[in-house]
Amino acid sequence: MxxxxxxxxxxxxxxxxxxxxxxxxxxxxxxxxxxxxxxxxxxxxxxxxxxxxxxxxxxxxxxxxxxxxxxxxxxxxxxxxxxxxxxxxxxxxxxxxxxxxxxxxxxxxxxxxxxxxxxxxxxxxxxxxxxxxxxxxxxxxxxxxxxxxxFADLSPADLRHLLIEALSWWLALPTPPDDRPAPGAQDAVLGACRSLVRHRDGVWLAKIAAGRRLLDTGEQAEVIRQSIAARHGGPPPTGAQARAFQHRVRAEIADQPE
CATH class of the missing domain: 3.30.460 (Beta Polymerase; domain 2)
Known part of the structure; x- marks a missing residue:
């Protein structure tokens, strides 16, 4: 440390x-x-x-x-x-x-x-x-x-509800109306990566580590690569790219029955 x-x-x-x-x-x-x-x-x-x-x-x-x-x-x-x-x-x-x-x-x-x-x-x-x-x-x-x-962990149902609520909150934030790089979009994408890894694998990872795990397991999402690069000074994804990825993650998490 x-x-x-x-x-x-x-x-x-x-x-x-x-x-x-x-x-x-x-x-x-x-x-x-x-x-x-x-x-x-x-x-x-x-x-x-x-x-x-x-x-x-x-x-x-x-x-x-x-x-x-x-x-x-x-x-x-x-x-x-x-x-x-x-x-x-x-x-x-x-x-x-x-x-x-x-x-x-x-x-x-x-x-x-x-x-x-x-x-x-x-x-x-x-x-x-x-x-x-x-x-x-x-x-x-x-x-x-x-x-x-x-600290006790959440029940699976409560965890899923909060993950969906968090993704919905991020999706409700205003984004640029065009396809220019959107400041902060990389955090939205990598936060969604962390939620998806927790949902799929039952483990919390740091945001970049979660993005890399998804890529390593075959997730074909250029927006993840761009978001990781943005953390090191590259341009962030567009708002449209980030929102599309977040919608896909939210849909996968919401699809699991109670």
Missing amino acids: DSDLRRYLDELVATARDVLGDDLVGAYAAGSVGLGAYQPGRSDVDVALVCAGPLTETAKRTLVARLRHEALPCPARGLELVAYQRSVAAAGNPAPGFEVELNTGAEMPFRCTLDPADRPPTDGRFWYGLDRSILHQSGLPLLGPPAGEA
């Missing part, structure tokens, strides 16, 4: 323990860090905290104040932190269920949400259940028991 990132995560956990005391029972690196795909200068830092019970509003606001970028500078593009009660993490429920959500960083819009009900539906409510599924498989423990013990 990058030394700056390691130092930052150590300081983050120490700060969270200072705020929450014995109520903090676990801390886990998720996302690209947990999946072994962290790229300095590009990746976010995703962290999940597990607390013994519900947090007071004072504890939530203090945690945000102490962990936001202005107080604890994040060495990455930004920090995406979510805190869950231990019972929620262990339930395998698809609902958001978080205590507090914080997005903060030099290159990330600030977000502080203290109640799942305040999360705008248009921003997507599927992220949390999927993130906890990834944590169940690949969370990196910073404090507490193994992530597979702290």
